[in-house]
Amino acid sequence: MSTCVRFRFAVIALLSLAALPVFGQTGNPSGGSPGSNSNRNTNTSGNTSSIPRTNPNPPQERQIYFVEGRVLLADGNPPPEPLPIERVCNGNAKREAYTDSKGRFQFQLGANPGILQDATESDFDTFGSSRSTTPGQTQGVSRRELLGCELRAVLPGYQSGTVMIRPEGNFGQLEVGTIVLKPMGNSEGAVISLTSMKAPKDAKHAFEKGQKAANDKKLLEAEKQLQKAVTVYPQFAAAWSMLGAVHSEMNQTEAAYKDYEQAITADAKFVNPYYGLSLLSMKENKWNDVVRYTEEANKLNPYAFPVTLLFNAAANFNLGNLDAAEKSARKFVTMDTEHRRPEVALLLGEILAKKHDYAGAAAQKRSYLAMAPNAPNIEAVKADVKRLEALSQTTPN
Secondary structure, eight states, rough: OOHHHHHHHHHHHSSSSOOOOSSSSOOOOOOOOOOOOOEEEEEESEHHHHHSSSSSSOOEEEOOOOEEEHHHHSOOOOOSSSEEEEETTTTEEEEEEEEETTTTEEEEEEESOOOOOOTSSSOSSSSSOOOOOOOOOSSSHHHHHTTTEEEEEEEEEEEOOEEEOOOOTTTTEEEEEEEEESSSSOOOOOOOOHHHOOOHHHHHHHHHHHHHHHHHHHHHHHHHHHHHHHHHHOOOOHHHHHHOOOOHHTTHHHHHHHHHHHHHHOOTTBBBHHHHHHHHHHTTOOHHHHHHHHHHHHHHOTTOOHOOOOHHHHHHHHHHHHHHHHHHHHHHHHHHHTOTTTHHHHHHHHHHHHHHOOOHHHHHHHHHHHHOTTTHHHHHHHHHHHHHHHHHHHOOO
């Protein structure tokens, strides 16, 4: 198998297939061990004492908290589409709820495990999957588990404000206030289509039901509701784009292409369908199309889906456009400040090796080893580093 094909498969395996802003980037769920509910103490002989004693390490009481708040855009308006709300604790995130048509959200914290996401942004499905409480599972959450936790909204291309979760003295009722979303940079394109603001009530209702069904993996129901939304309002770009994601998940590729094209026809400044089209093209090895769609996405809004730079680099590499591939890969590195996509170092290593910069290629692959020490391909990369280091010493400058 050629290096470029091998790399393409690595990218596809690690990239999320989320084509909509509501399926944004998140992390692993936080957790905590349940406290004991025992009120009995033992004496030094091991017998149970009938006299209550003070426990130097009292158990943390677990309870369900009812949380509510609101999300507003920087201009003071609520987002016209439902957005996910995440709880972030110690750097790990769990999706808890979605906003309604007025930007409000409410959920019971500790009543269920929430919607789990992966911190690498690489392995979660197109749609987040709800998980119901299993029999015997401990419900509620302790105050200790909530120390330092905060809530944020998720919308690609926007910087989310955060609100702290403060359970003290609230008797299970938490009014967290308002989360404000501010756009990153001044971009021509947007991840919120203007057509969403003009959609009639029936179309919005069907869109929201379709979104919920998609997140619950009920793809046939999602397809039905989204078809209804675009029938009621044919200019509903967000509904067309989500329908494209649903059809892609159902492996109905031709239908997905048509859906995304309909979304662009409805709103040419809407970034999301270009991202969806780049994903479809990547899966089908249509490298020229990948380059075209990713360039359009980055031209409209470089902050919305930075991973399209990685797509662009991989496509140009497979086309033999090494300078363009290196440029996109290095730009992606500057945006991936948390090193969530260490595979970019592998791609840069391949690009530099093709350009006979073996020392630079080895350095990139050593960087990958440092960022992903437990990767399944670690031994193969180590061997490649040795090969490249040897080449760098025998190849004249």
